[in-house]
Amino acid sequence: xxxxxxxxxxxxxxxxxxxxxxxxxxxxxxxxxxxxxxxxxxxxxxxxxxxxxxxxxxxxxxxxxxxxxxxxxxxxxxxxxxxxxxxxxxxxxxxxxxxxxxxxxxxxxxxxxxxxxxxxxxxxxxxxxxxxxxxxxxxxxxxxxxxxxxxxxxxxxxxxxxxxxxxxxxxxxxxxxxxxxxxxxxxxxxxxxxxxxxxxxxxxxxxxxxxxxxxxxxxxxxxxxxxxxxxxxxxxxxxxxxxxxxxxxxxxxxxxxxxxxxxxxxxxxxxxxxxxxxxxxxxxxxxxxxxxxxxxxxxxxxxxxxxx
Numbered sequence: 001x002x003x004x005x006x007x008x009x010x011x012x013x014x015x016x017x018x019x020x021x022x023x024x025x026x027x028x029x030x031x032x033x034x035x036x037x038x039x040x041x042x043x044x045x046x047x048x049x050x051x052x053x054x055x056x057x058x059x060x061x062x063x064x065x066x067x068x069x070x071x072x073x074x075x076x077x078x079x080x081x082x083x084x085x086x087x088x089x090x091x092x093x094x095x096x097x098x099x100x101x102x103x104x105x106x107x108x109x110x111x112x113x114x115x116x117x118x119x120x121x122x123x124x125x126x127x128x129x130x131x132x133x134x135x136x137x138x139x140x141x142x143x144x145x146x147x148x149x150x151x152x153x154x155x156x157x158x159x160x161x162x163x164x165x166x167x168x169x170x171x172x173x174x175x176x177x178x179x180x181x182x183x184x185x186x187x188x189x190x191x192x193x194x195x196x197x198x199x200x201x202x203x204x205x206x207x208x209x210x211x212x213x214x215x216x217x218x219x220x221x222x223x224x225x226x227x228x229x230x231x232x233x234x235x236x237x238x239x240x241x242x243x244x245x246x247x248x249x250x251x252x253x254x255x256x257x258x259x260x261x262x263x264x265x266x267x268x269x270x271x272x273x274x275x276x277x278x279x280x281x282x283x284x285x286x287x288x289x290x291x292x293x294x295x296x297x298x299x300x301x302x303x304x305x306x307x308x
Contacts, residue, residue, distance in 0.1 A: 001044075002027045005081050014174040016150065026074035030055055044082075047075075049092050056096075065099035072098055107247040108254045113238040114143055117248075118184065120237030126229070130199055131216065133192040135229055137185070138213055138221070141167070142230070142245050144182035146252035146270050148172075149245035153223045156210040162189060171271035179269060 006024050009015040015023075033055045034042035052075065060068045072093055079091035109117065121127075121135040141147050141155075151169045159168040165181045181189070199214040200207035207218035215221055227245060234243025253266050 001082065001087075002031065002078070005078050008081055014172075016172065022070065023074045023077065026071040027078055029059060029071070030075065033058060044088060047092050049096060052093055052096060069098040072096060107240070107242065107244070107250065109238060109240070109243070109247065109251045111255055113240070114248070114251050114255070117233050117237035117240075117243065118143060120233045124233065124236045126232060126236070128216070130192075130195045133188065133195060134199070134213055134221070135233070136188040137192050138226060139230070139233065139248070140182060140185035140188045142248040143252050144185045145179045146249045147179065148249060148271075149223055149226055151271075152213070152245070153221070153226065155212040157193075157212050158210070160189065160212060162186065162193075169271065175271065177268070177271050 002024060005027070006020050009020045009023060010017075030047070030052075031042060034046050034051060037051075037054075038046060052072075056068055056072065059071065063071075075093040076091060079088060079093060082088045083091065118136070118139050121132040121139065124132075126132070127135065138152055141152055142149070145167065147169060148171065151171055154170060155167065160181075161167070162181075165186055166178050167181055169177055169179050171177060196212075196214060197207065199216055200218040202217075205218075208214060208220050211220035213221035213226075215225070230243055230245050230248065231241055234247075235241035249270070253270060256266050256269070257263070
């Protein structure tokens, strides 16, 4: 059943490979726990609210609340699937409460810091000239167009339309959307594309025919390499070695919102299926405002002094 559920996620829901693997790991953990406890392969009837509590209690000691919540979500999703196929009538995980999650503020750069990160490939010591041009492209697309790193990694040359200043992106659930390219990103692409051919394997001459972003060996630039480069440029440009691609996406959305962009426009740009996902950025901006207020306003400081 877990295997069929994973197939359903991949083929019908078009979930990402990482999502499918995460669900499989969680559900395989549950099966293994029940198998060991019952000393036999578990059946659907063995999955009860009590057995789920025992499983979460056993694995949850070494996990953060967010990981426990995800495991519970995996079981709920499996039983929703089995309910649709008519194999079960009740979801034993439905009445279990997820642990409360403390939401910290996501990393959002100040506009000035973001600009410094965008400029860091040109002035930094990382890579050769062509690699610096390439890195400017992916930084501008992450911040200027708000792409997910998985979307950036998968970009092909044919997806980029310089004349229309737009890029065709395949997002979550294999949903396609058209995203505008900023003026800075357009300049970076126009500088990089004529020299992209220099990023071929030095011995074999191999070069990926379709991929927009290449390594110095002509292969598609991987997600982990992009993440590592973003961290290095974050440290170089803004003193933030903890910078990651999604933080640039967060920064893009937050700066658009603070600049007066409509939530619906930001939703379309980021490829959010639900407006409630986009609305989180209103909370981010408000939380940041309150944080700055608490640190800077004399009344806030006076209040802390009295409470101390």
